[in-house]
Amino acid sequence: MTDHSDLFTLGAPLVDGAAPSGPIEGRWDKRKFDAKLVNPANRRKHKVIVVGTGLAGGSAGATLAEQGYHVTQFCFQDSPRRAHSVAAQGGINAAKNYRNDGDSVYRLFYDTVKGGDFRSRESNVYRLAQISTQIIDQCVAQGVPFAREYGGLLDTRSFGGVQVQRTFYARGQTGQQLLIGAYQALSRQIDAGNVEMHARTEMLDLIVVDGKARGIVARDLVTGKIDTYFADAVVLATGGYGNVFFLSTNAKGSNASAIWRAHKRGAYLANPCYTQIHPTCIPRSGEHQSKLTLMSESLRNDGRIWVPEKMGDTRPPHQIPENERDYYLERIYPAFGNLVPRDIASRAAKNQCDQGRGVGPGGLGVYLDFADAIKRLGRPAVEAKYGNLFDMYARITAENPYETPMRIYPAIHYTMGGLWVDYDLQSTIPGLFVIGEANFSDHGANRLGASALMQGLADGYFVLPSTINDYIARGGFGDINAQTPEVVATQNEVTGRIDQLLSINGTRTVDSFHRELGNVVWDQCGMARNEGGLRKALDRIPELRQEFWSTVKIPGTGYELNQQLEKAGRVADFMEFAELLVRDALVREESCGGHFREEHQTSDGEAARDDDNFSFVSAWEYTGVGENPVLHKEDLVFDYVHPAQRSYA
């Protein structure tokens, strides 16, 4: 194993001080009971800032306001309903055992820890599984129109990486329906005056006073006005950083700025190299491509994945006879077949394409075929299950997936890394809470399908509203106002940065930089990585950052709606963040989840995890742009689900 001490300095180990002890079944109840409470009448005296309005932020804002706190909430979109959670398609897991197929809280916990490749925290995951059943109850009560059976009861389906049917869904628009539920609950609180909603407003920095998170600096995206907002606690629910790769399935506005700027103020960033590559994305069609579109993983329930057996076979799919097709997932992983977890399915598709069996333009695609399902179930049944996904595919590719198999290829989808939080979802800055995809704790190195929605809503509806009470009840909030030195200094830094960006007036557009950065990160730190490539990226990123700060061109001023300026700020942060991502990938000398280091594989090409040396969370402390960060390790302890080679054969 290489010594990477040229990349970082080793800091003190990190311990999760909020994690309760004792039997895992009782830990969350114990934590809730031990937490201090805030009298309902006193809650209205406390303010909480929530940044983001997706499943995590929307549900948190609504719940905190219901509890009586005064909430100030922000999103950069024009309405909280547009947060990117709206795009999640497949479903949400819950250990309801409605199918009587042997499901239980413990089994959901077990599947999630194993599916995360033993890099998540047992306590957190157990809590997630426990809360999952309440989430479904809550959403049904809100009127979320989940799919139903004829008897009026809820329908479920299965998802990759599991053998029970525990996924609740609303056709291919589950994320939308859950988000609309949270948005409506939030809207009710906005109308009641309990939530002060700032749409089209972007957080640009975190205000830390006396070591505590006390507010944010934000820019009104319409007028350009920079304002400061104060509270007793700040909650970041700002999603993932997948757009560092430029092409991803994330919405165009999704960004890492909020978590990155909090990181620069002292919050540790954990496991940034854990990026999920989703196996079923529509392949890119050309250079103009601005984003990628996912086909729901639920399609793998009925679709069969194959490639031509012969290399470079360019015949149209219907001319390739059955005995010349390789249903490679069913062949290599007979127990799970097409439903193997995402990292396994993605890597297998890449391997087929690398060997020259890929289909479609550039050979970067594999077939997802519904011919058998249509024969077995009939076209109307397939339409009822997946109709909108098929329509979407046809619209984007101009091919009819009922007649010819879909083409799919892996793409960047979800990020398991994020700001480090303890069991209370509090970061290393007291008073800064981080929920949903923006934190790191629940998914390990690979996220199983239908568990992101579960985590966002668990954090926002149930976990944070309990743990934040404890923090607020402990008090100790001094008065702050616009003249407080830390506030003035932070605001000045923000305005200085904007002025600097606008003054460059160079020759290259923001997008051209973003594309180039994305190519570097995808090529060297994508589905498969090696030391040589990662070192190359580590050389190139600082150069590119320098070019950005000397030649970027941003038209207009800071005192108007300026979408190029918004983008420039986010890309500037990605330029810094990408370097940490690559460092983390270099230091983690094992293959784990979505992180495949070519140096670490078994003789048959499967990922080789190294539990003896890497069963820890990498929590990075910021020391300066381009400077070696400090690495704090949090050891992972597995008392219940013992690490073993993940086998899906």
Next chain:
Amino acid sequence: MTLTVRVWRQPGAEAEGRMVDYRVEDVSPDMSFLEMLDILNEDLITRGEDPVAFDHDCREGICGSCGVVINGLAHGPEQTTTCQLHMRAFSDGDVIDVEPWRSRAFPVIKDLVVDRSALDRIIGSGGYISAPTGSAPEAHSTPVPKPDADRAFENATCIGCGACVAACPNGSAMLFTSAKVTHLNLLPQGQPERETRTLNMVAQMDAEGFGGCTNSGECTVACPKEIPMFSIANLNKEFLRANRKKRS
């Protein structure tokens, strides 16, 4: 393809707007309409001009951010969102008009960006079920007949893009409001607030300055999620019912 794109340019809410002609070259039929605008903007920035401001985010037809009037039609010639409209719907040499949503209740912010917060206020006035977190009964304790669940779902798929308003000759928000009322009023969970929801949402819709509905049906033709005319009829029915119940 080479196209002439005529775009509504308006530097700010108070500024005067006008149509400006641009030539866009090397347009591939596989591009989305927004990717075509991206190319136009890259060119404008490089030439030192102000790029065209437009709202967009997910670019997969679900967030509801994007939306412009293309050749006089909300979201353009196909029944989909602007981000899912592809350039194969156009031909080489076409002249394409691009304008913002037009409605008194949607003031222009800049170029193609309008303020649709009126729709959020309609939801806030009653478009929800009051179910505080943590007090929900077991999900299977409330069965919902499948036909009701399916119809509720169809109405719940509204993405709040505002195309219905932009397409309506009266600038009415009836389709948007009716979708939400139909979704929630159909479900057993939505019954306790059924009447207040309907009356409050209609009142808010009027207060925001949306026009009245004359059943012209343009909204349902433009709706990318195919919310049906039935929903409008249903809102009228729910409104009469709520008024009658209030009086009795």
